[in-house]
Amino acid sequence: MKHHLIIQLARFGDLVQTKRLVKSLEGPGSQVHILVDASLVRLGSLLYPHAQIHSLYAHGPGVHGNLGAVQVFRCNRKTMQKLAEQKFSQVFNLNYSGMNHALSRLFSPEIVRGHGCLGPQATKSVWTDLGFRWARFRATQGINLVDYWAHLADAPIAPELVNPAASGKGGGxxxxxxxxxxxxxxxxxxxxxxxxxxxxxxxxxxxxxxxxxxxxxxxxxxxxxxxxxxxxxxxxxxxxxxxxxxxxxxxxxxxxxxxxxxxxxxxxxxxxxxxxxxxxxxxxxxxxxxxxxxxxxxxxxxxxxxxxxxxxxxxxxxxxxxxxxxxxxxxxxxxxxxxxxxxxxxxxxxxxxxxxxxxxCGKDPYARERSTFRNFLSMHLGIGCPEEANIPQSLADMMYLEKDWMTRPYIGPLPQEGVHG
The missing domain is CATH 3.40.50.2000 (Glycogen Phosphorylase B;)
Structure with missing residues (x-):
């Protein structure tokens, strides 16, 4: 049995948007674990009934009522010890935070994807680092957050298998x-x-x-x-x-x-x-x-x-x-x-x-630029790119940096094991 851990310590909507990644990791011989803030344990169980939900007190005072600092420390330490003892095949660390970087140190860097650490140095997987670069150009570049996290997996499920097609149920x-x-x-x-x-x-x-x-x-x-x-x-x-x-x-x-x-x-x-x-x-x-x-x-x-x-x-x-x-x-x-x-x-x-x-209704003013960028990402991920797509060299120059191949301060698989890293 392979065990996969997803560390998702953000809020309500982010936990729901982790669904494509969760479903991509589920299957025969595979157990998905999800680490969430303690306030979202019940939500996690409802969203992902086949996953094992672990809890951590990750957010600030007031979120968890009058829980004292000593009690928070003890509960968090117990959770961290349990996770460190589990033999995970992969760890998907999704959030950019001090807590996430600290948690990544519980595991071997080779199995961590997303945000991690090598010694004292905070690191990112190749795909995650690329996401931080395109985030500077939000109007014309980027993909849905559901897909951004899902493409950390080796083989994301088809997008149409994530949520059911929507239809009204009659209740107003x-x-x-x-x-x-x-x-x-x-x-x-x-x-x-x-x-x-x-x-x-x-x-x-x-x-x-x-x-x-x-x-x-x-x-x-x-x-x-x-x-x-x-x-x-x-x-x-x-x-x-x-x-x-x-x-x-x-x-x-x-x-x-x-x-x-x-x-x-x-x-x-x-x-x-x-x-x-x-x-x-x-x-x-x-x-x-x-x-x-x-x-x-x-x-x-x-x-x-x-x-x-x-x-x-x-x-x-x-x-x-x-x-x-x-x-x-x-x-x-x-x-x-x-x-x-x-x-x-x-x-x-x-x-x-x-x-x-x-x-x-109306026009998408950045449709052309966004289409070009999505073709670029498709090519990067090796999932196809139209032959007629004209990806400008300037886009590749902006997205790829020399450090991507000269040195590799990243965690996760090498590009030949998964081009997305």
Whole structure:
């Protein structure tokens, strides 16, 4: 029996987006282990029932209530000792953090992929290092995070086998109130129009508000912006669902209206259609919903995608198109007969790398550059590249550095054992 460990210490959405990698490692004679933050153990068990879930207290004070430092230390030490004693064939260390680098020292560098250490030196696999290079050019380069992590494996499963094709189940619409980053979310005054329009197009059943305890007030504010005829249809579940309850609620819905959130990825995991709004720093080509049957409304201002931590010099102008009459009319009618300035509508789909998104309303201003880059990655991974693809030398010069072959301070297999490293 081969044992594989995935270290995924990031948040809710990141754990869901690890699915293609998990499924690529599962199979006869193979046991997948996943190390997660202690707050996500139950979620991990629901998402990956065939995996062994291990827990670590990885996040800061307040995440785990009043747990004391001594207790955290003892629990973490016990987990680390158990992992160090397990004979893993491969370790996939997915996050760039001090904790992840420290954990990598529990294992032989030869079996670690992703982020690791050689002595005191933090290192990256070839594929991971390449990802850090293309991340500087977010608008034109990159792939879905699900596929980025999956291609650390020797043989990722086909992308269409990751999530079920989405179809509505008849239980009304869900509205996710907000994401972790405020600029990525629509304020209640705009979200009310979007939600009412989608509700009108989907049979006018129940409206379920989804969010954490901290978003209960946002739920009440949203309800106050709805027309009176809609308010009686609304059920505010913000802060009222545990992981099991959230699974149950979402799996019964017709569609989920959401910004870029963990709940969006959970809906895709469950095969529920997503109507996603992406603006500010959210870029669907990096973290869009995975699978067939999803719709994304992407802000395409020239400054997108921005950096959330920096002040917006344009007073978040990318919010305005989501309040426009044209956009709301398109949502409520389902007729995509007009372009909406500032927004591109896209449908989810696949190519040889994984998830991608195809415009049906408006234009993708970087489609040509992105296609070239994806051809480059396909060639790099050895999974095919169209003969007519014209990959410029400048792109290869930018992505490949002399140290890639002169010295190799990397972990993981050599290129001839897996070109992705």
């Amino acid at each position: 619409i869900g509205i996710v109130l907000a994401g972790r980053n405020s600029r990525r979310s629509l304020p209640p005054s705009i979200l009310a129009g979007v939600g009412a329009s989608v509700w009108s197009a989907h049979g006018r059943g129940k409206i379920i508000l989804l969010g954490s305890k901290s978003e209960r007030d946002a739920g009440r504010a949203l309800i106050s912006h709805f027309p009176s005829a809609i308010r009686e249809k609304v059920v505010n579940l913000a802060g009222k669902t545990d992981w099991n309850g959230l699974f149950d609620v979402i799996s019964d819905l017709d569609t989920v209206v959401t910004p870029d959130t963990g709940t969006m990825h959970l809906a895709a995991h469950l095969g529920i259609p997503v109507q996603a709004v992406f603006l500010s720093s959210a870029w669907c080509f990096e973290t869009g919903p995975y699978g067939l049957g999803h719709t994304i409304w992407q802000s395409v201002f020239s400054c997108a995608p921005c950096v959330e931590s920096q002040p917006c010099p344009h007073e978040v102008a990318c919010l305005e198109p989501f309040a426009s009459r044209d956009f709301l009319r398109v949502l409520s009618s389902g007729k995509f007969d007009r372009d909406i300035p500032g927004i591109t509508g896209l449908h989810s789909g696949f190519d040889e790398l994984g998830a991608t998104y195809f415009p049906f």
